Amino acid sequence: MSPRFLMMTALPEPGLGMLRDVGEVVDGADVGGDEALARLCASGDYDVVVAALDQKFTAEVLADAKVKGIANYAVGHNNIDVAAATEAGIAVGNTPDVLTEATADIALLLLLGVARRAVEGEAMMRGGRFEGWRADLLVGKDVAGATLGLAGFGRIGRAVARRGLALGMDVVFAPRPPAHREVSFAELGEFAGKVEQVRWEELVERSDYLSLHVPLTEDTRHLVDADVLRRMKDDAVLINTARGPVVDEAALVAALREGRLFGAGFDVYEEEPAMAEGLADLSNVMLLPHLGSATRGTRAAMAELTARNAIGMATGGEIPALVNPEARR
Numbered sequence: 001m002s003p004r005f006l007m008m009t010a011l012p013e014p015g016l017g018m019l020r021d022v023g024e025v026v027d028g029a030d031v032g033g034d035e036a037l038a039r040l041c042a043s044g045d046y047d048v049v050v051a052a053l054d055q056k057f058t059a060e061v062l063a064d065a066k067v068k069g070i071a072n073y074a075v076g077h078n079n080i081d082v083a084a085a086t087e088a089g090i091a092v093g094n095t096p097d098v099l100t101e102a103t104a105d106i107a108l109l110l111l112l113g114v115a116r117r118a119v120e121g122e123a124m125m126r127g128g129r130f131e132g133w134r135a136d137l138l139v140g141k142d143v144a145g146a147t148l149g150l151a152g153f154g155r156i157g158r159a160v161a162r163r164g165l166a167l168g169m170d171v172v173f174a175p176r177p178p179a180h181r182e183v184s185f186a187e188l189g190e191f192a193g194k195v196e197q198v199r200w201e202e203l204v205e206r207s208d209y210l211s212l213h214v215p216l217t218e219d220t221r222h223l224v225d226a227d228v229l230r231r232m233k234d235d236a237v238l239i240n241t242a243r244g245p246v247v248d249e250a251a252l253v254a255a256l257r258e259g260r261l262f263g264a265g266f267d268v269y270e271e272e273p274a275m276a277e278g279l280a281d282l283s284n285v286m287l288l289p290h291l292g293s294a295t296r297g298t299r300a301a302m303a304e305l306t307a308r309n310a311i312g313m314a315t316g317g318e319i320p321a322l323v324n325p326e327a328r329r
């Protein structure tokens, strides 16, 4: 029997065509709710679920699941209880590498946008309020020579480090905060001698720009809380392109309202698509709707990798980006 793919997300080409070439593609995107997802996964009708971040594969959803795998159309997989999937022998795939540069670009866009007050400037132009050059108009924050602090030094963190160095910034990083795991000289590779490794506590206090590049786990939930916000420099900028819950969004709004921090740039939110009350009323924040990987080339590459993962899961073949190798017995 040819494999059956349950599509919980609209997979772009070339991914969709690749799945159609090997099996049957069934659209499940409109079923709604955890219970419906659990029922579909337990039905025995599908080999692999192709999913996105808005489907939550909790232990309950996975309890009676009969699928061989979940191919997540994202690098982050905090929407899936991977331990429960592994326990159930269900492979989980994701899309690393292919979205690294695009996501790093969004971090850079937010950094520069907040530093140079692009949101206020744009609004001024569209509102017809530009009255000519003035020495004190929307004066921003310097970038060259400033300290860029990276929380996390994985693929995306490193791509942001490269951009920071190109801008003449001093780049410091804390690997895997809040715990510390020293990155060896060999692991630093091209960054050896160019970036400085510090502990999380020091990173918080030294960064002019603090950019988050950690996965969402129990350890990183509210990594940036009221206490961390208090310890940051008064005129620091916080950038989040990782996962919303890494920041206590209400505490951030409170800090900004009190006039602490220079500003913040966000691509992800704690309760997407909602935002903390008051966030959108602040003029010194730049807010994007989770666009990290949203370029044509990146999305095509993600779709292809997702399809290759899904086909490998369905056919017992190679799974190029397998999150939980222990699941394959």
Ligand code: GLV
Pocket (backbone or CB within 6 Å): 073, 074, 075, 076, 077, 099, 292, 293
């Ligand atoms: C997007 O947020 C992703 O994890 O790919």
Ligand code: GLV
Pocket (backbone or CB within 6 Å): 075, 076, 096, 097, 100, 154, 155, 156, 157, 213
């Ligand atoms: C996360 O998976 C990253 O690529 O940094």
